Amino acid sequence: MGADGITPRGEDFSRWYQDIVQKAELADHSPVRGCMVIRPNGYAIWEKIQQGLDRLIKQTGHQNAYFPLFIPESFIHREAEHIEGFAPELAVVTHAGGEKLEEPLVVRPTSETIIYSMFAKWVQSYRDLPLLINQWANVVRWEMRTRLFLRTTEFLWQEGHTAHATDEEAETETLQMLEVYRRFAEEWMALPVYAGLKSDSEKFAGAVRTYSIEAMMQDGKALQAGTSHNLGQNFAKTFELQYQTADNRMDYCWNTSWGVSTRLVGALIMGHSDDKGLVIPPRLAPLDAVLVPIYKSDEQRTAVLEYAAGIEEELIRADFMIRTDAREQFTPGWKYAEWEMKGVPVRIEAGPKDLEKGHVVLVRRDDRSKRFVPRDGVADALRETLETMQRDLFEKARAFRDERTIPVDSYGDFRDYMAADRGFARAHWCGGAGCEEKVKEETKATIRTVPVEEEAREDGTCVVCGAASPRRVIWGKAY
Amino acid sequence: MGADGITPRGEDFSRWYQDIVQKAELADHSPVRGCMVIRPNGYAIWEKIQQGLDRLIKQTGHQNAYFPLFIPESFIHREAEHIEGFAPELAVVTHAGGEKLEEPLVVRPTSETIIYSMFAKWVQSYRDLPLLINQWANVVRWEMRTRLFLRTTEFLWQEGHTAHATDEEAETETLQMLEVYRRFAEEWMALPVYAGLKSDSEKFAGAVRTYSIEAMMQDGKALQAGTSHNLGQNFAKTFELQYQTADNRMDYCWNTSWGVSTRLVGALIMGHSDDKGLVIPPRLAPLDAVLVPIYKSDEQRTAVLEYAAGIEEELIRADFMIRTDAREQFTPGWKYAEWEMKGVPVRIEAGPKDLEKGHVVLVRRDDRSKRFVPRDGVADALRETLETMQRDLFEKARAFRDERTIPVDSYGDFRDYMAADRGFARAHWCGGAGCEEKVKEETKATIRTVPVEEEAREDGTCVVCGAASPRRVIWGKAY
Numbered sequence: 001m002g003a004d005g006i007t008p009r010g011e012d013f014s015r016w017y018q019d020i021v022q023k024a025e026l027a028d029h030s031p032v033r034g035c036m037v038i039r040p041n042g043y044a045i046w047e048k049i050q051q052g053l054d055r056l057i058k059q060t061g062h063q064n065a066y067f068p069l070f071i072p073e074s075f076i077h078r079e080a081e082h083i084e085g086f087a088p089e090l091a092v093v094t095h096a097g098g099e100k101l102e103e104p105l106v107v108r109p110t111s112e113t114i115i116y117s118m119f120a121k122w123v124q125s126y127r128d129l130p131l132l133i134n135q136w137a138n139v140v141r142w143e144m145r146t147r148l149f150l151r152t153t154e155f156l157w158q159e160g161h162t163a164h165a166t167d168e169e170a171e172t173e174t175l176q177m178l179e180v181y182r183r184f185a186e187e188w189m190a191l192p193v194y195a196g197l198k199s200d201s202e203k204f205a206g207a208v209r210t211y212s213i214e215a216m217m218q219d220g221k222a223l224q225a226g227t228s229h230n231l232g233q234n235f236a237k238t239f240e241l242q243y244q245t246a247d248n249r250m251d252y253c254w255n256t257s258w259g260v261s262t263r264l265v266g267a268l269i270m271g272h273s274d275d276k277g278l279v280i281p282p283r284l285a286p287l288d289a290v291l292v293p294i295y296k297s298d299e300q301r302t303a304v305l306e307y308a309a310g311i312e313e314e315l316i317r318a319d320f321m322i323r324t325d326a327r328e329q330f331t332p333g334w335k336y337a338e339w340e341m342k343g344v345p346v347r348i349e350a351g352p353k354d355l356e357k358g359h360v361v362l363v364r365r366d367d368r369s370k371r372f373v374p375r376d377g378v379a380d381a382l383r384e385t386l387e388t389m390q391r392d393l394f395e396k397a398r399a400f401r402d403e404r405t406i407p408v409d410s411y412g413d414f415r416d417y418m419a420a421d422r423g424f425a426r427a428h429w430c431g432g433a434g435c436e437e438k439v440k441e442e443t444k445a446t447i448r449t450v451p452v453e454e455e456a457r458e459d460g461t462c463v464v465c466g467a468a469s470p471r472r473v474i475w476g477k478a479y
Numbered sequence: 480m481g482a483d484g485i486t487p488r489g490e491d492f493s494r495w496y497q498d499i500v501q502k503a504e505l506a507d508h509s510p511v512r513g514c515m516v517i518r519p520n521g522y523a524i525w526e527k528i529q530q531g532l533d534r535l536i537k538q539t540g541h542q543n544a545y546f547p548l549f550i551p552e553s554f555i556h557r558e559a560e561h562i563e564g565f566a567p568e569l570a571v572v573t574h575a576g577g578e579k580l581e582e583p584l585v586v587r588p589t590s591e592t593i594i595y596s597m598f599a600k601w602v603q604s605y606r607d608l609p610l611l612i613n614q615w616a617n618v619v620r621w622e623m624r625t626r627l628f629l630r631t632t633e634f635l636w637q638e639g640h641t642a643h644a645t646d647e648e649a650e651t652e653t654l655q656m657l658e659v660y661r662r663f664a665e666e667w668m669a670l671p672v673y674a675g676l677k678s679d680s681e682k683f684a685g686a687v688r689t690y691s692i693e694a695m696m697q698d699g700k701a702l703q704a705g706t707s708h709n710l711g712q713n714f715a716k717t718f719e720l721q722y723q724t725a726d727n728r729m730d731y732c733w734n735t736s737w738g739v740s741t742r743l744v745g746a747l748i749m750g751h752s753d754d755k756g757l758v759i760p761p762r763l764a765p766l767d768a769v770l771v772p773i774y775k776s777d778e779q780r781t782a783v784l785e786y787a788a789g790i791e792e793e794l795i796r797a798d799f800m801i802r803t804d805a806r807e808q809f810t811p812g813w814k815y816a817e818w819e820m821k822g823v824p825v826r827i828e829a830g831p832k833d834l835e836k837g838h839v840v841l842v843r844r845d846d847r848s849k850r851f852v853p854r855d856g857v858a859d860a861l862r863e864t865l866e867t868m869q870r871d872l873f874e875k876a877r878a879f880r881d882e883r884t885i886p887v888d889s890y891g892d893f894r895d896y897m898a899a900d901r902g903f904a905r906a907h908w909c910g911g912a913g914c915e916e917k918v919k920e921e922t923k924a925t926i927r928t929v930p931v932e933e934e935a936r937e938d939g940t941c942v943v944c945g946a947a948s949p950r951r952v953i954w955g956k957a958y
Contacts, residue, residue: 030547040542067509072510095573107572138617142575
C-alpha cells in the first residue's frame with residue numbers, strides 16, 4: 001500500500017514517479033510547454049549533486065567558466081553531423097531589442113561550437129594545452145514528449161570541454177571523465193552503472209566515440225546517466241582550433257566533452273524510492289535527519305523538548321544537517337509519514353520513555369529498521385547509520401540489477417525477455433547497424449553500452465544474425 | 480607606471496579597466512553581440528561571491544529553486560509598468576523545434592511574472608506564508624552599449640522572490656535583504672556603500688519602492704551594486720496570487736524581489752585594483768597565496784624546493800588555498816609581476832637565506848609591504864596578514880569615498896563639483912522630479928540614493944529650486 005496519494009509502483013510505475021515528484025514537492029510543470037520548475041526540495045538535491053561532482057571535476061584539474069547562452073545560427077551549421085543531430089530541437093531568437101536580428105541566435109542545446117570558437121582565440125601553442133574547462137549552465141532542446149527531470153525542454157547540467165595536443169591524451173581524458181561519472185553514480189548516488197561505449201547509431205552528433213554510464217531503474221528500464229565524448233579533431237577543424245607544436249608545426253587540437261544533467265534527480269527517484277515516497281542516499285540528502293519529539297502531557301512536553309534541544313545541539317555541533325519537528329498541530333504518526341514522503345534518511349524519535357532510559361530511537365528511511373542508541377553516543381550512531389544506509393542502498397540496487405541482467409543466447413529468448421519488461425540482456429552482437437535496428441524495431445530495446453575492458457572479450461555469435469561477435473553487449477529499453 | 484600592457488588609471492580609467500579584465504584573463508568578448516565569456520579567473524571570483532552570499536541568503540531563511548528561462552510573452556505584458564520598463568530590452572524566441580510558435584517566448588530579463596504565476600499555484604492560505612525563494616540564474620537584457628561585467632546582454636545573478644501576508648512584513652523583508660547586501664559589500668567585498676531609497680524615476684519597473692546599495696569606484700563614479708524592491712500587491716493582483724487569511728477572507732499577497740549580479744566582479748576590479756593589476760579582498764580571492772621559491776644553483780634548488788614543499792603542506796593542512804610556482808622557465812621577478820597582475824593577496828618568498836634563518840617573507844598584494852615571519856608560525860602569520868589586508872582595503876576605500884563625498888549647498892558649486900568628476904555630492908532635494916531631471920540633463924548626475932535613517936533628517940532647501948527639503952540625498956554620476 002502506498003502512502004496517501006501515491007500510486008504503488010507495482011500498479012503504475014509512471015504514475016508512481018509523477019506522484020513522488022509532486023507529493024515530495026520536487027518539481028512542477030510550468031506555464032511554458034515542456035519547461036519545469038525545480039522546487040526547493042528538488043533543487044536542494046541538485047545542489048548536493050553539484051557540490052559532490054564539482055569537487056571531483058576540480059580534483060581532476062578542470063576549471064569552471066561561463067560561455068554565452070546564445071550561439072550564432074551559422075556556428076551550429078558548420079559541423080555537418082552536429083547540425084543534423086540538433087536541428088530538430090533548436091529554439092531560435094529572431095527578434096531582440098525591438099528589432100529583427102540580422103542573424104538569428106540559437107539558444108544553446110550544448111556548447112561545443114561557441115566554446116571551441118573561443119578556445120581558438122586562447123590557444124596558441126602546445127604550452128597552452130591541455131585546456132580543461134567545465135561549465136554549469138542551462139540548455140534548451142525542444143522535446144515533444146517531456147517528463148519532469150527525465151526529459152524537459154530546458155534542463156540544467158554541467159558540460160566539460162577540453163583541448164589536447166594528441167589523440168591519445170584526448171582518449172585518456174574521455175575515459176577519465178567516464179570513470180568520474182561512474183564513481184559519482186556508485187559512491188554518491190548509490191546506483192550501480194554499466195560504463196562503456198555507445199554504438200555508432202547512439203553516439204553524440206559530431207563525436208568520434210561516445211561513452212556512457214547506464215543505470216537500471218526499478219522498472220527494469222535503462223537510464224543513461226552521463227556521457228563522455230571523444231570529439232577527435234572534428235570541431236577543431238571546423239573552428240580553426242590550432243596550436244603550434246614543440247617542433248614548430250601547426251596542428252589541430254583534439255577535443256573531448258562530457259556532461260550530466262538534472263536528469264540525475266530523476267534517476268535517484270526511480271532508483272531508490274518506494275511506495276511511501278522519496279528515498280535519497282545519505283550523501284545527497286539535504287537534511288541528514290529529522291527529530292520528532294513525542295509527548296502527551298504538558299509536563300512531558302517540557303522535558304522532552306529540552307531533551308530534544310540538547311540532542312539537536314550536539315548533532316549540529318557534529319556538523320549534521322538536522323531539523324526538529326515540534327509542530328503542535330500534527331501527531332507524531334502524521335509527521336513520520338510526511339518525512340518519509342520527503343525522503344529524510346533518518347528519523348530520530350525521542351519520548352518520555354527514551355528520556356527516562358537515556359536513549360533515543362533511530363529509524364532508517366529505506367528499510368524502516370529501528371535502533372535504540374544511548375543518548376551520549378547519538379552523533380556516532382547517526383554517522384554510522386547514514387554510512388550503513390548509503391552502502392545498503394547501493395548493494396540493494398546492485399543485487400536488483402544483477403538479478404535482472406541476464407545472458408541471452410537466442411533471439412527467441414531475447415524477444416521474450418524484452419517483452420517481459422524485466423531488465424537488461426547481455427547478448428552477442430556482430431557490430432552491424434542492421435541487427436541493432438532490427439532489435440529496436442521488433443523489441444524497442446537498444447544497445448545501452450558496449451563493454452570495453454579486456455576481460456569482456458568473449459567469442460560468440462550475434463544473437464540476431466548469427467555472425468561472429470567478439471563480446472556480449474548490454475541491451476535494454478531506455479528512458 | 481603600470482605593469483606591462485596595463486594603461487595607468489590616471490591616464491585612461493576606462494582603458495585601464497579593460498586592460499585588467501583582459502590581462503588577468505577575467506573575461507572576454509564573445510562572437511555574440513554584447514555577451515561575454517567569463518574565463519576561469521573571473522568565474523572563480525564569481526563562485527566565491529556566490530558561496531558567501533548564498534550562505535547569507537539561506538541564513539535568513541530563503542531556499543533556492545529554479546524557474547524556466549522562457550516566459551510567455553503575454554505574461555510580461557500583464558503588469559503595465561513592468562512591460563513599459565522591459566519592452567525595449569527583450570530577446571524573443573519565435574521559432575522552436577522547426578516551427579513557428581503560437582505564442583512567442585521571451586528570454587527572462589527578470590522573473591517576477593513567471594515566479595508569481597507559480598506562487599499562485601502553491602499558496603492557498605496564510606499557513607503557506609511567507610514563501611521565501613531565491614534563484615541563481617542567467618538573464619538577458621538587450622543592451623546597446625555593453626562593457627564586460629558592468630553591462631552585458633546576458634549576465635548571471637541571483638534573484639530573490641518572496642510572498643507575505645502583510646505590507647509591513649514585505650517592507651521588513653525588503654530592508655532585511657538590503658542590509659544583507661550592505662553587509663556583503665562591506666564585509667566580503669571591502670566596499671563601503673550608501674544604502675537607501677531610489678527616487679521614483681529610478682525605481683524598478685513594477686515596484687512600489689526600490690532600495691539600493693551604491694559604491695564609489697576609483698574614478699569617483701557610482702556603481703549600483705544591489706537592489707531590493709518592495710513590489711506591494713502589483714504582481715499579486717496581476718497573477719491572482721491570493722491567500723486565505725486566518726479569519727477566512729481572501730487577500731492578495733505582498734511581494735518583494737532583490738538581486739545582485741556578475742556586475743559585482745566589475746565593482747571589485749574598479750574598487751580596489753591598481754596599475755599593477757587586479758587586487759581582490761582576501762575573503763573573495765580564489766587563491767590565498769602563491770609561494771615563489773628562489774634559488775640560483777642546483778644545490779640551492781633542492782634545499783629550497785624541499786623547504787617550500789614543507790610550507791605548502793602545512794598551509795594546506797591549515798585549510799589555505801595555496802600554489803607553489805616552481806616553473807623553471809621564469810625568473811622570480813617575472814613571477815611576482817604575473818601574480819600581482821592576477822591579484823593573489825599574498826606572495827610568499829622563500830630563498831636560501833630564508834631557509835638559513837628559518838623564516839619566510841610575506842608580501843601583501845595591495846601595499847606590497849614585506850614581512851619576515853618565522854617558518855613555524857607561517858600559517859598564523861598568513862591568516863593574520865589576510866585579515867589585516869581585508870580590513871585595510873575596506874578602510875582605504877572608505878577614506879577615499881568619504882573624502883570624495885562632500886556636502887554642497889549651492890547649485891553653482893554642485894555643477895562645478897560634478898564637472899570635476901571627483902565623486903558624490905550630499906545635497907538637499909525638494910523631492911520633485913523636475914529638479915532631478917534638470918540636474919541629470921545639465922550635469923549627468925543622478926540621485927544615487929535617499930538615506931532613510933531617522934538621523935539623516937535635516938531641514939534645508941533644495942539645491943536646485945530652493946524649496947524646502949527634509950534631507951540631503953547622495954548625487955553622483957553612475958555606471
